Amino acid sequence: MTAAVERSDFDRYMVPCFAPLAPVPVRGEGSRVWDQDGRDYIDFGAGVAVTSLGHAHPALLKALRDQSEKLWHVSNYFTNEPALRLAKKLTDATFAERVFYCNSGAEANEAALKLARKRAIDKHGQDKIEIVAFNGAFHGRTFFTVSVGGQPKYSSGFGPNPAGIVHVDFNDIEAVRRVIGPKTCAVIIEPVIGESGVVPAKPEFLRELRQLTREHDAVLIFDEIQSGNGRTGSLFAYMNTDVVPDILTTAKGLGGGFPIGAMLTTAEIARSFTLGSHGTTFGGNPLACAVGEAVMDIITRPEVLAGVRSKAAHAAGRLRGIGERLGCFADVRSSGLWFGCELTGTFANRASDFVAAAAKEGVLLLQAGPNVVRIATSLIIADEELNEGLDRFERACQALAAAR
Numbered sequence: 001m002t003a004a005v006e007r008s009d010f011d012r013y014m015v016p017c018f019a020p021l022a023p024v025p026v027r028g029e030g031s032r033v034w035d036q037d038g039r040d041y042i043d044f045g046a047g048v049a050v051t052s053l054g055h056a057h058p059a060l061l062k063a064l065r066d067q068s069e070k071l072w073h074v075s076n077y078f079t080n081e082p083a084l085r086l087a088k089k090l091t092d093a094t095f096a097e098r099v100f101y102c103n104s105g106a107e108a109n110e111a112a113l114k115l116a117r118k119r120a121i122d123k124h125g126q127d128k129i130e131i132v133a134f135n136g137a138f139h140g141r142t143f144f145t146v147s148v149g150g151q152p153k154y155s156s157g158f159g160p161n162p163a164g165i166v167h168v169d170f171n172d173i174e175a176v177r178r179v180i181g182p183k184t185c186a187v188i189i190e191p192v193i194g195e196s197g198v199v200p201a202k203p204e205f206l207r208e209l210r211q212l213t214r215e216h217d218a219v220l221i222f223d224e225i226q227s228g229n230g231r232t233g234s235l236f237a238y239m240n241t242d243v244v245p246d247i248l249t250t251a252k253g254l255g256g257g258f259p260i261g262a263m264l265t266t267a268e269i270a271r272s273f274t275l276g277s278h279g280t281t282f283g284g285n286p287l288a289c290a291v292g293e294a295v296m297d298i299i300t301r302p303e304v305l306a307g308v309r310s311k312a313a314h315a316a317g318r319l320r321g322i323g324e325r326l327g328c329f330a331d332v333r334s335s336g337l338w339f340g341c342e343l344t345g346t347f348a349n350r351a352s353d354f355v356a357a358a359a360k361e362g363v364l365l366l367q368a369g370p371n372v373v374r375i376a377t378s379l380i381i382a383d384e385e386l387n388e389g390l391d392r393f394e395r396a397c398q399a400l401a402a403a404r
């Protein structure tokens with residue numbers, strides 16, 4: 001028999017860099033998950049924007065089951081069919097012509113940043129290594145990506161950070177102009193900044209970035225690890241703008257909960273990663289790619305993306321209503337089924353209280369910093385579950401308002 005485990009075992013056995021909530025989820029279906037006590041929750045976090053097709057989607061289960069009975073791993077001494085099929089789908093659906101697989105968002109950005117450096121050094125010499133990035137950005141937790149991310153609380157305390165990285169304010173083109181130059185090899189940006197509040201980049205700002213990176217022969221990297229894979233109502237957020245990046249990184253929703261990351265780029269830029277330049281043991285493994293392929297087959301359907309947009313409009317309206325009735329939100333931003341509710345008044349900086357109160361009412365939420373409640377539902381959440389989750393969320397907000 002399997003030994004029983006409980007939440008308190010986390011503190012006994014796990015490295016304390018997380019502080020999980022009390023319920024331990026054991027099962028999920030659609031946008032509902034159940035904990036050890038059989039209580040159900042509406043999942044308004046989708047992990048952190050990961051289980052974009054909900055839990056236990058039949059097509060994903062089938063893809064995983066079928067592949068699991070055929071082949072799990074062959075190393076990169078060989079290629080494999082799911083990896084090739086997914087690469088074809090990713091390149092057919094985007095600007096990209098080449099794909100590099102990995103297992104996470106951080107690894108996708110690590111690959112992108114190394115590629116940008118290598119390309120620039122190969123073409124222009126050892127000095128062209130500077131990376132322009134944005135305050136508040138999140139790009140992952142490897143030492144390079146966390147240093148490029150714009151949150152010193154995550155990147156400090158580990159000794160000297162990698163050199164050649166400058167940060168400026170998001171949406172501030174004048175600040176970019178001051179730091180970009182002949183030594184710049186890359187500008188990396190989230191087209192909708194996720195961890196810092198679900199704030200879209202201004203279209204004009206992105207156009208100017210595109211122009212400036214061209215002038216300086218630097219690559220423009222879009223980190224679409226959270227904004228990609230249908231989240232905003234388009235397959236990738238760059239498709240909502242008239243700007244096309246040189247490199248796009250993605251992960252999270254691409255595997256619907258199975259770990260996979262990918263870096264997409266053009267054939268010309270990809271050439272700088274010559275044989276042996278970069279690599280991975282598990283990247284491109286048949287299981288992850290088979291699931292990724294099933295995800296792509298679903299999220300590229302026009303009716304799925306249209307569904308994201310209509311469900312988003314409905315939920316945004318209801319969230320704004322809650323904000324007006326209770327006076328808790330200064331702003332409700334929506335990029336598809338991805339919301340940032342900015343807290344105000346006596347609710348300011350209490351996003352973690354909202355997360356805890358919501359869990360009590362049976363809805364799972366996220367934060368984006370201390371002052372923004374973040375919601376990222378499944379892209380195909382049933383209307384009934386969406387409304388039930390919003391009802392529960394409203395009750396949680398009422399409980400907080402009553403306790404003032």
Ligand SMILES: *Cc1c(COP(=O)(O)O)cnc(C)c1O
Pocket residue numbers: 103104105106107109138139140141190194195223224225226227251252
């Ligand atoms: C989550 C995230 C990452 C890091 O992805 P991991 O899979 O946790 O390494 C990078 N960039 C953005 C924008 C993210 O949201």
